[in-house]
Amino acid sequence: MLEGIFVDGLIFSIMVIGVLISYRILDFADLTCDGSFATGAAVATMAIVNGTGLATALLLAFLAGAVAGVVTATIHNRLKVPGLLAGILTMTMLYSINIRILGGRANVPLLRIETLYTKFPQIFPMVSTPWALLIGTLLIVFIVKELIDVFFRTDLGISIGALGSNEQMIISMGIDPKLLKVIGMALSNALIALSGGLLAQYQGFADANLGQGMVVQGLAAIMIGEFLFDSNKISLITLRVILGAIIYKALMFLGRYYGYYINLTPSDLKLLTGILVIVSLIVAQTRNAASTADARKKALRRNKERREASMKEDGDA
Amino acid sequence: MLRIEQLSKVFYPGTVNEKTAIEYIDLDVRDGDFITVVGSNGSGKSTLFNLISGTYPVTGGKIILNGKDVTNSPEYRRAFTIGRIFQDPTKGTAAKMSIEDNMITAFKKGMKGLGISLNASKRGYFKEELKQLSMGLEDRLKDNVGLLSGGQRQALTLLMTVLSRPQMLLLDEHTAALDPRNAQIVMDLTTEFISRYRLTTLMVTHNMQHAIDFGNRLIMMDGGKIILDLSQEEKHSLTVPKLVKMFKSIKNQEYVSDEDLLTP
Ligand SMILES: Nc1ncnc2c1ncn2[C@@H]1O[C@H](COP(=O)(O)OP(=O)(O)OP(=O)(O)O)[C@@H](O)[C@H]1O
Numbered sequence: 001m002l003e004g005i006f007v008d009g010l011i012f013s014i015m016v017i018g019v020l021i022s023y024r025i026l027d028f029a030d031l032t033c034d035g036s037f038a039t040g041a042a043v044a045t046m047a048i049v050n051g052t053g054l055a056t057a058l059l060l061a062f063l064a065g066a067v068a069g070v071v072t073a074t075i076h077n078r079l080k081v082p083g084l085l086a087g088i089l090t091m092t093m094l095y096s097i098n099i100r101i102l103g104g105r106a107n108v109p110l111l112r113i114e115t116l117y118t119k120f121p122q123i124f125p126m127v128s129t130p131w132a133l134l135i136g137t138l139l140i141v142f143i144v145k146e147l148i149d150v151f152f153r154t155d156l157g158i159s160i161g162a163l164g165s166n167e168q169m170i171i172s173m174g175i176d177p178k179l180l181k182v183i184g185m186a187l188s189n190a191l192i193a194l195s196g197g198l199l200a201q202y203q204g205f206a207d208a209n210l211g212q213g214m215v216v217q218g219l220a221a222i223m224i225g226e227f228l229f230d231s232n233k234i235s236l237i238t239l240r241v242i243l244g245a246i247i248y249k250a251l252m253f254l255g256r257y258y259g260y261y262i263n264l265t266p267s268d269l270k271l272l273t274g275i276l277v278i279v280s281l282i283v284a285q286t287r288n289a290a291s292t293a294d295a296r297k298k299a300l301r302r303n304k305e306r307r308e309a310s311m312k313e314d315g316d317a
Numbered sequence: 318m319l320r321i322e323q324l325s326k327v328f329y330p331g332t333v334n335e336k337t338a339i340e341y342i343d344l345d346v347r348d349g350d351f352i353t354v355v356g357s358n359g360s361g362k363s364t365l366f367n368l369i370s371g372t373y374p375v376t377g378g379k380i381i382l383n384g385k386d387v388t389n390s391p392e393y394r395r396a397f398t399i400g401r402i403f404q405d406p407t408k409g410t411a412a413k414m415s416i417e418d419n420m421i422t423a424f425k426k427g428m429k430g431l432g433i434s435l436n437a438s439k440r441g442y443f444k445e446e447l448k449q450l451s452m453g454l455e456d457r458l459k460d461n462v463g464l465l466s467g468g469q470r471q472a473l474t475l476l477m478t479v480l481s482r483p484q485m486l487l488l489d490e491h492t493a494a495l496d497p498r499n500a501q502i503v504m505d506l507t508t509e510f511i512s513r514y515r516l517t518t519l520m521v522t523h524n525m526q527h528a529i530d531f532g533n534r535l536i537m538m539d540g541g542k543i544i545l546d547l548s549q550e551e552k553h554s555l556t557v558p559k560l561v562k563m564f565k566s567i568k569n570q571e572y573v574s575d576e577d578l579l580t581p
């Protein structure tokens with residue numbers, strides 16, 4: 001049971017890293033996610049059903065997500081519409097495309113067929129099945145995290161971070177911001193689709209509605225993570241995203257299984273997620289104001305010390 | 318270096334908000350020129366810079382940079398030649414990133430690859446470069462730029478701009494938002510870098526004394542036109558009152574000629 005929450009949270013965390021890249025690093029409010037998550041699930045499922053092999057299936061899911069990201073970024077760049085609208089357009093179109101990928105159905109099962117999650121118990125035979133699934137998922141998340149950490153330390157990765165912080169600076173440094181946005185959005189949605197591809201295998205089916213409300217859930221996980229600790233280092237930021245994703249899934253689990261004590265039904269969870277995001281925003285704002293006030297006080301104190309020090313020097317002279 | 322021919326810019330043409338910001342400007346900036354630019358609010362100084370850098374498309378005319386017509390080339394391409402610093406110290410750096418990440422982005426102009434250039438030797442180099450600012454930034458490579466003061470940020474912006482090796486600098490009141498002490502520091506660094514790297518420079522300032530003291534040429538703008546262009550020799554004997562008087566006499570002439578036009 002408990003292992004299940006962790007597996008769920010870890011698969012989800014790859015999606016949240018994707019949302020982190022668009023919302024936090026690129027500062028691009030992207031809704032493509034709700035579509036590309038299901039695209040990843042659909043592509044991986046159909047690939048597996050058609051016998052491409054598991055690695056190829058995940059690779060195809062990853063690439064399909066990247067294409068979705070490129071489409072959103074291109075709509076935004078070329079038509080000069082806000083990112084939000086570009087994302088909604090892609091997401092809407094993806095809904096039809098996902099059903100096409102699933103062969104005209106809204107739901108395709110992965111029954112009696114080998115998936116990563118039927119394989120993990122064979123790869124790790126020394127532990128019980130739930131633990132084997134957990135170890136396998138942990139391994140995948142670890143690899144993804146390490147690759148992302150390295151990517152955002154490369155020159156290209158750093159410039160994508162700078163773009164989200166200050167677009168003018170990127171232009172001044174002779175870089176085409178449009179190209180960077182395309183690359184960043186491709187990576188973001190590729191990870192989101194990869195996560196969808198894993199979830200389909202874990203739960204044993206792909207569903208065209210799988211992505212509904214994903215963005216907000218991702219934001220909730222990011223914000224929970226941000227409460228844990230403060231850092232500007234990418235390795236710690238991705239770590240806290242993963243922890244946030246697991247905590248979010250655990251909270252939702254609690255809501256689903258023990259919520260009936262307070263008359264909560266599963267359909268209330270979206271409402272709870274939204275409230276969670278709003279509360280996080282309020283707390284973050286209060287904290288921000290407090291730390292600004294604190295910084296101002298510190299600066300004043302430093303100034304005073306400096307003045308006193310220089311007065312003393314003058315006195316000595 | 319830079320030649321501007323019959324340049325014009327009209328905002329919102331054909332609407333009630335139509336506004337002519339630049340009116341047929343011709344300007345020839347020679348290699349190594351350090352031109353100070355003065356003019357009242359709304360005279361078109363920033364717009365001229367925006368046109369030179371490519372932030373806005375021109376309405377008419379040509380911009381020729383190093384003999385090449387760049388009138389329609391995108392801003393990021395012109396940035397290889399032109400380094401630009403704004404009045405707002407937050408515009409030149411990425412607040413949410415560390416000093417070293419900011420500097421590595423500025424280190425080489427152009428699209429970046431998947432290499433990792435930020436290593437120990439680069440950090441050492443950045444520290445050495447930061448030392449010349451005498452602001453203690455060399456010990457804060459990993460601090461986010463958002464934690465720096467306005468003066469520190471503007472000095473860092475200046476350093477990053479020259480590290481990226483432009484041939485030309487456009488400075489738009491880049492010390493105006495700083496307190497007098499920091500403004501002095503940044504201005505000293507500016508002149509130091511300009512002469513060390515032989516940067517061709519255009520500098521907008523509202524400080525008339527600065528406009529006279531710095532550079533080898535002074536231009537005055539008004540109503541989207543260049544109304545005065547003084548050479549080094551002419552600047553030599555210039556004082557602030559003389560400059561103000563020149564401005565007033567030119568304005569008066571215009572006023573008179575406007576009247577002439579209106580009365581048949
Ligand atoms: N983006 C814009 N849209 C519309 N009008 C603009 C825009 N930018 C500038 N203008 C107008 O063009 C004219 C010139 O403005 P500009 O900013 O170039 O003046 P300036 O000389 O830099 O003034 P200041 O000394 O106040 O900075 C002004 O009338 C201004 O309102």
Ligand SMILES: [Mg+2]
Nearest residue numbers: 362363364489
């Ligand atoms: Mg201006």
